Amino acid sequence: MSMTARDTRGVVMFDVAKLAGVSQKTVSRVVNGAPHVRPEIRERVMAAVSELGYRPNVAARALVTQRTHVIGLLAVGTLLYGPAHRVFTLEQAARELGYELALASLPDISSDSFHHGIQSLLTRGVEGIILEVPTHLTDVDDATFGGLPVVTSIGKIPGVTHQTVINSNQREAGRLATQHLLDLGHETVFHVAGPLEWDVSQHRRDGWADTLAAAGRPVPPELLGDWSARSGYEAGRELAERDDVTAVFAANDHQAMGVMRAMAEAGRSIPADVSVVGFDDVPEAEFQMVPLTTVRTDSYSSSRRVLSELVALIEHGESTSEGIDVACELVVRRSTGRPPPHRRD
Amino acid sequence: MSMTARDTRGVVMFDVAKLAGVSQKTVSRVVNGAPHVRPEIRERVMAAVSELGYRPNVAARALVTQRTHVIGLLAVGTLLYGPAHRVFTLEQAARELGYELALASLPDISSDSFHHGIQSLLTRGVEGIILEVPTHLTDVDDATFGGLPVVTSIGKIPGVTHQTVINSNQREAGRLATQHLLDLGHETVFHVAGPLEWDVSQHRRDGWADTLAAAGRPVPPELLGDWSARSGYEAGRELAERDDVTAVFAANDHQAMGVMRAMAEAGRSIPADVSVVGFDDVPEAEFQMVPLTTVRTDSYSSSRRVLSELVALIEHGESTSEGIDVACELVVRRSTGRPPPHRRD
DNA sequence: CACACCCTTGACAACGCAGTCGATGGGACG
DNA sequence: CGTCCCATCGACTGCGTTGTCAAGGGTGTG
Numbered sequence: 235m236s237m238t239a240r241d242t243r244g245v246v247m248f249d250v251a252k253l254a255g256v257s258q259k260t261v262s263r264v265v266n267g268a269p270h271v272r273p274e275i276r277e278r279v280m281a282a283v284s285e286l287g288y289r290p291n292v293a294a295r296a297l298v299t300q301r302t303h304v305i306g307l308l309a310v311g312t313l314l315y316g317p318a319h320r321v322f323t324l325e326q327a328a329r330e331l332g333y334e335l336a337l338a339s340l341p342d343i344s345s346d347s348f349h350h351g352i353q354s355l356l357t358r359g360v361e362g363i364i365l366e367v368p369t370h371l372t373d374v375d376d377a378t379f380g381g382l383p384v385v386t387s388i389g390k391i392p393g394v395t396h397q398t399v400i401n402s403n404q405r406e407a408g409r410l411a412t413q414h415l416l417d418l419g420h421e422t423v424f425h426v427a428g429p430l431e432w433d434v435s436q437h438r439r440d441g442w443a444d445t446l447a448a449a450g451r452p453v454p455p456e457l458l459g460d461w462s463a464r465s466g467y468e469a470g471r472e473l474a475e476r477d478d479v480t481a482v483f484a485a486n487d488h489q490a491m492g493v494m495r496a497m498a499e500a501g502r503s504i505p506a507d508v509s510v511v512g513f514d515d516v517p518e519a520e521f522q523m524v525p526l527t528t529v530r531t532d533s534y535s536s537s538r539r540v541l542s543e544l545v546a547l548i549e550h551g552e553s554t555s556e557g558i559d560v561a562c563e564l565v566v567r568r569s570t571g572r573p574p575p576h577r578r579d
Numbered sequence: 580m581s582m583t584a585r586d587t588r589g590v591v592m593f594d595v596a597k598l599a600g601v602s603q604k605t606v607s608r609v610v611n612g613a614p615h616v617r618p619e620i621r622e623r624v625m626a627a628v629s630e631l632g633y634r635p636n637v638a639a640r641a642l643v644t645q646r647t648h649v650i651g652l653l654a655v656g657t658l659l660y661g662p663a664h665r666v667f668t669l670e671q672a673a674r675e676l677g678y679e680l681a682l683a684s685l686p687d688i689s690s691d692s693f694h695h696g697i698q699s700l701l702t703r704g705v706e707g708i709i710l711e712v713p714t715h716l717t718d719v720d721d722a723t724f725g726g727l728p729v730v731t732s733i734g735k736i737p738g739v740t741h742q743t744v745i746n747s748n749q750r751e752a753g754r755l756a757t758q759h760l761l762d763l764g765h766e767t768v769f770h771v772a773g774p775l776e777w778d779v780s781q782h783r784r785d786g787w788a789d790t791l792a793a794a795g796r797p798v799p800p801e802l803l804g805d806w807s808a809r810s811g812y813e814a815g816r817e818l819a820e821r822d823d824v825t826a827v828f829a830a831n832d833h834q835a836m837g838v839m840r841a842m843a844e845a846g847r848s849i850p851a852d853v854s855v856v857g858f859d860d861v862p863e864a865e866f867q868m869v870p871l872t873t874v875r876t877d878s879y880s881s882s883r884r885v886l887s888e889l890v891a892l893i894e895h896g897e898s899t900s901e902g903i904d905v906a907c908e909l910v911v912r913r914s915t916g917r918p919p920p921h922r923r924d
Numbered sequence: 925c926a927c928a929c930c931c932t933t934g935a936c937a938a939c940g941c942a943g944t945c946g947a948t949g950g951g952a953c954g
Numbered sequence: 955c956g957t958c959c960c961a962t963c964g965a966c967t968g969c970g971t972t973g974t975c976a977a978g979g980g981t982g983t984g
Contacts, residue, residue, distance in 0.1 A: 246970055257934045262972060270932055289702050293647065294970035296638035297939050311667035313862050318663040322656035322684040329683075334703060337682060338674075339667040357634050358679060463866035492866040504868075517658050521808035521837040523849075523868045591940055602964045607942060615962055639940035642969050931980080938973085948963080954956090 245288045254282040265290055296359065303333045305544060306360035308351050310367055311339030314461055315488065315516050316533065317366040323537040324364065331545050336360055343368055343431070349378070356380050362544045365391070368431035383547035387540045387560075390433065398543055400560070402536050404434045407529045407562040408441020411483045411511045414527070414564055416449055418509065420481035420573045425456040426469040426493060428485035438485050438513065459489045466492025474500035480508055480573040487512035487519045487528055494524060494569065505571035515565055525567035536560040590631045599627040610635055641704065648678045650889060651700035653693075654711035656684030659806055660833065660861050661878065662711040668882040669709065676890050681705055688713055688776070694723070701725050707889045710736070713776035728892035732885045732905075735778065743888055745905070747881050749779045752874045752907040753786020756828045756856045759872070759909055761794055763854065765826035765918045770801040771814040771838060773830035783830050783858065804834045811837025819845035825853055825918040832857035832864045832873055839869060839914065850916035860910055870912035881905040 247265070251258040256275060263271050264279040282288075296302045305328055309317040325335045336358045338351035348367065355363060356379075363379055365386040376394055384397040391397060415423045425442045428435035439456055446453045457472060459465035466489030473479045474496050484490035490512030494504055502508045504524045512519060515530035539560065546552070592610070596603040601620060608616050609624040616624075627633075641647045650673055654662040670680045681703045683696035693712065700708060701724075708724055710731040721739055729742040736742060760768045770787045773780035784801055791798045802817060804810035811834030818824045819841050829835035835857030839849055847853045849869045857864060860875035884905070891897070 248970085258970090259934060259936095259972080260932090263933090266972085270930095272932070275932090291642070291970050292702060292704055293638045293641035294939090295972075297636070297642055297941090297970080298972045300939075302638065309667070311671060313664055318667070319658055321666060321682070322654070322663070325682050325684045326656060326686055329699060335682060337666070337670050337680060339670045341671055354674060357637060359637055463863035467866045488863050488866075491863050491868075495866045495868050495870070498868045518808035518833050518836050521812045521833075521840045523836075523840050523843045525840070593940085603940090604942080604964060604966095605962090608963090611942080613942095615960095617962070620963085636940050639969090640942075642940080642971085643942050645969075925984100927982105927984085929980100929982085931978105933976105933978080935976085936974085939971085941969090942967100943969105944965105944967085946963105946965085948961105950961090951959090953958080 245286045246291070247288070250279065250282045250286055250288050253286060254279045302359040302361060304336050304358060304360045305333050305541070305548075306336045306338060306355035306358070306363045308338050308340070308348075308355065308363060308365050308367055310343060311341055315486070315514055320366065320533060320537045323534055324541055327538045327541045331541065333361075333545065340367065345373055348374075352378060356382075361548045364540060364544060368429065369433045370431040383544060385540050385544040385547065387536050398547060400536060400540050400543060402434075402531055402533075402560045403562055404437035404531075405441040405444070407513065407531055408438035408483070409445045410441075410562065410564045411513065411529050412442045412445035414566065415481040415483065415509055415511060415570065416445070416451070418481075418570060418572050420509065421478075422446060422451045422454060423481045423483050424454050424473055424479050426459050426466055426473075426482060426484040426489050427456045428459055428461050428489070430458065435485055442483055459485065459492075461486055461488060463488040463492040463495075465489060467496050469493065470496025471500070473497075474502060481511075481570075482508060483511045483513075485513055487514045487516045487526060490519075490526055490528070490569075491522065494522070494526070504569050507574055509570040509573070511570055519565075520567065522569075524569050527567045527570040528565050529562055530565050531562040532560050590633045591636070592633070595624065595627045595631055595633045598631060599624045647704040647706060649681050649703060649705045650678050650886070650893075651681045651683060651703070651705035651708045652711065653683050653685070653696050653700065653708060655688060655713070656686055657806075660831070660859060665711065665878060665882045668879055669886055672883045672886045676886065678706075678890065685712065690718055693719075697723060701727075707893045709885060709889060713774065714778045715776040728889060730885050730889040730892065732881050743892065745881060745885050745888060747779075747876055747878075747905045748907055749782035749876075750786040750789070752858065752876060753783035753828070754790045755786075755907065755909045756858065756874050757787045757790035759911065760826040760828065760854055760856060760915065761790070761796070763826075763915060763917050765854065766823075767791060767796045767799060768826045768828050769799050769818055769824050771804050771811055771818075771827060771829040771834050772801045773834070774803065774805050780830055787828055804830065804837075806831055806833060808833040808837040808840075811835060812841050814838060815841025816845070818842075819847060826856075826915075827853060828856045828858075830858055832859045832861045832871060835864075835871055835873070835914075836867065839867070839871070849914050852919055854915040854918070856915055864910075865912065867914075869914050872912045872915040873910050874907055875910050876907040877905050 247258045247261045251261045261279055264276050328335045338354045340347045340351050362383045369391045387400040387402050390399050412423050427439045443453050457469040459469055466484055470493035482493050484493050490510050494510050497504055497508050512526045512528035515528045519526040519528050592603045592606045596606045606624055609621050673680045683699045685692045685696050707728045714736045732745040732747050735744050757768050772784045788798050802814040804814055811829055815838035827838050829838050835855050838855050842849055842853050857871045857873040860873045864871040864873050
């Protein structure tokens with residue numbers, strides 16, 4: 235343990251004040267950038283601060299101000315691409331706005347672990363909550379969140395009125411993917427949906443179904459995945475058994491990868507025999523053996539918008555702008571093409 | 580805002596005490612499970628606690644006990660598989676041990692953002708720090724961390740003495756991958772390394788080079804990637820130009836995917852012409868169009884070990900066990916096979 | 925020249941909780 | 955029946971900070 239460390243530990247405002255020859259309150263003013271401090275004094279205090287390595291004690295500050303500046307993030311702790319990577323974006327954005335992020339990750343998506351996670355966040359004194367979990371949970375209402383503002387970009391929670399939803403335009407994204415395949419000449423499009431407890435799954439599926447219906451095409455029953463490549467693979471095996479499948483829209487890239495492998499195993503070539511579209515544009519989608527056509531949503535700015543929305547709710551008690559659409563974009567790569575010419579109908 | 584919410588907010592020990600007809604101190608004892616409280620009183624207090632929805636104020640507690648029970652995690656905020664997913668494991672493990680995780684994610688790997696991240700953690704009163712960043716940073720020493728215990732599973736930091744390193748056996752893992760390819764009959768193995776600022780990259784590369792040397796094989800110069808599939812693709816394009824390349828070991832799965840795509844584009848079939856081995860066993864590795872042979876390390880138990888090590892350091896001031904090896908395992912799938920019979924030498 | 929006003933600074937209290945120590949009461953023992 | 959002891963409980967204090975309020979000194983104005 236270095237000397238500096240020992241010295242630094244336990245340095246409080248009073249020590250700084252003594253060194254600078256001012257009162258402890260004046261140090262407080264300088265540290266917090268309060269007005270009405272002579273520049274000369276301010277400098278002297280700041281010099282003392284850096285000489286002693288003073289760092290304000292957040293606990294004491296939180297105690298007296300009744301503000302923690304902590305935002306809670308409740309996320310599923312599984313290996314999902316979206317939630318995992320949004321954590322970092324949110325943390326950086328929070329820090330920029332003067333907040334910290336308190337993470338509670340759920341080992342599973344049971345109602346039990348959900349409530350434990352929320353309790354953990356409430357105990358930590360969060361001032362608002364961001365939800366990155368499936369929204370179709372049963373026993374949830376306003377009281378669950380202690381009356382705190384709740385923001386989510388992944389769908390409305392039934393029974394909770396005090397929430398803001400950032401609409402990331404998942405339905406439009408589903409439409410984009412489906413229309414792309416129809417435009418290529420496919421008769422219809424099959425869909426490997428995500429788990430329907432997630433609102434985003436439903437929206438992507440609805441966009442898919444609506445587009446097919448609008449084009450007067452048959453809407454085949456969708457298959458269900460769990461976001462994993464494995465589940466995509468299993469769905470893909472089912473689809474590979476049918477010879478009327480020429481186009482598949484998967485609810486995320488990993489499921490799409492599974493579909494592609496299943497098709498490859500069944501001797502169906504991509505995109506000659508079957509076209510596949512994913513969702514998310516994970517960084518490696520472009521570098522699959524057959525580069526994956528996918529839908530990219532601007533999850534970065536979506537995350538930042540979620541956060542600034544929540545901060546507005548915390549600080550001014552009202553939403554600045556609700557239900558904003560976030561851009562989405564089809565990225566056409568090589569996994570999609572025209573349907574095979576001699577397909578049976 | 581529900582009534583419950585309004586009522587719950589601002590409930591302190593004194594309110595509970597009043598309702599239960601005891602002193603505030605007794606409530607404290609009950610809440611903290613202190614001894615010498617009559618069961619009858621304990622029950623009465625607990626009833627009052629749940630009736631009022633009382634939750635202890637962590638700030639006040641931290642202030643008086645001088646303990647925050649917060650552990651800092653400094654991680655790169657890029658889209659890396661490892662750090663992103665270990666966050667969740669660490670958070671859950673921390674919660675089980677009675678700690679919270681404070682996350683600081685770096686927007687880039689500059690020395691500047693590194694120091695900002697550390698400062699942010701120190702201000703939040705962390706009691707120890709976990710590092711998930713490249714270890715080859717220049718201007719770092721013990722003072723940087725305020726004398727706090729530092730634990731990492733990804734390599735030793737030059738200049739920092741007060742740290743514990745959990746050896747996750749990366750060299751052995753690199754050996755496994757290389758030996759597998761040699762055993763299949765390949766003359767030598769090419770390597771697409773990760774960025775060498777990461778100790779793990781170096782260890783995997785060393786394992787590779789050592790194995791080749793031990794077998795008396797030529798050690799080709801390694802290519803460098805940045806962990807991304809794109810960088811793997813670029814390296815793969817270089818490798819595809821040489822016709823003596825029959826086996827490639829990539830430092831992570833995403834780079835391996837890029838290599839596979841490059842090979843496919845160049846008309847080299849996998850595994851008939853070229854064998855590829857990755858590292859990490861990301862969930863989708865198994866479901867690539869050619870399922871990827873890879874090395875799986877038990878990053879789950881490695882993370883938990885890192886955490887319990889840090890907690891031991893915090894609570895007892897000493898490491899319980901240093902330099903523990905964590906298991907690694909070769910997972911053979913379809914991206915590796917015997918070299919082509921008629922290769923030129 | 926006097927008065928009012930503002931800028932600047934400091935003394936004091938309070939935030940919610942746990943540590944300390946003393947008070948109370950009942951039971952065991954002589 | 956008295957004494958001691960221990961289990962149980964409460965009053966008081968302080969953790970490090972900010973909010974409140976008042977005091978001091980300088981400036982501008984009538």
